[in-house]
Amino acid sequence: MSTLKVEIVTPEAPLWVGEATALVARSSEGWFTVLPQHMDMVGDVVPSVVRVDTLEGEIAIAVHGGFFQVGPGEGEEETLATVLAGIAEKVSEIDVARAQAAKDSAEAEIAADSRNERETTTSVMARAALERAELRLSAAKA
């Protein structure tokens, strides 16, 4: 039986590692699904919700941008799919109130900064924070 091993990894720690039946994610060229025996593939992951289907159910993970690699795993028939993300979290663990607060403060910062002619580091950071907050909110709602 061919199997699929999925690893969702952040710099701080592996977030989720285990056997899966499918991995659904979105690269800059669109959605893709990885099943066991998938061909070797390398690409990016745009900020989106990555879904891992397992025999016990599906797990949704908000990935705030990263990369993925599909290749042969350790066993004969194993396929290994690795998602590398700077920031990622399980959708079930998203704190909606905190995300909303982060969104509000990021928006306020961008508004305060918009008077400057040139884009400052703060507003770049704030925009990134806003994107993260928006992804968290939409992921939690879905």
Place this chain on the structure above:
Amino acid sequence: MAGGQERILRRRIKSVQSTRKITKAMELIAASQISRSQARIVANRPYRNGMRRIIVEAAKADPAGAAKLLAMPEHVETAIVLVLTGDRGLSGAYNSSAMRAGERLVRKLEGEGSAVRLYSVGKKAGAFYRFRGIDVAEGFVGMSDRPTFDDARRIAATVAAPFIAGEAQQVLLVSTRFLSAATQSVEVEQLLPLSLPALPEDGTPTGLKGYTEFEPEVEQLLITLAPKALESEIFSALLEGAASFHVSQQRAMAAATDNADELGQNLSRIMNRARQDSITTEIMEIVGGAEALRSGK
């Protein structure tokens, strides 16, 4: 006279003992931090290795694009040197060996005719380099004990900016690598242009089937990949630096505690002898006085 000396010694013993209490406490704290920071290195490894695997994969698929991204320029007009040290002292040679290696590197680059722009992590580096007449373009402080990925990201953005703008042709990193709990060593590595990592031989085989699909195209992917790889490398270096710092501090504080023990022992020996001396003298005086009285009768 003799009693005065005893008092002075007693005071010194007390101060040695209270110093020992501090060094012992620092030793224990450092020891508890070692295992925590080591665990963080282990937890980071899958990400770092995964990132390296992807870079190698992409470079294999697009040697021309990779060569452009990874090639060394013929002449390095300006080099950026990033030195990783700690925020705190009392850690043996941890800070000074990294800072000295950084200084040697700067002198060597200047000798080769390159201008050098120095960035540092850790409070200690600023004063050290200022004293030696080397400007620190920017110093990052307050992150060396428990570095976060955000810290790494900030540092990466700062050191990469001049490189991207074409103001600098090379970025070098001086840091203490945590080889094991027993060995740490200061190493100089090239961050930019990215140096292709050597993959561990026992790692997962890559591209066995001979063909890898890329999404987006590999040329595009390499460009987005490079800054992320830089962040990842800096983060690993920060984590290893923190662990090395704690090991170094634990070792230094254990030695200091031993020294305090020895010093206290010696001092109390001297104090006991002084006390004994003063008692003997006193008895001699009494006996002498009694003798004098008797013979005077």
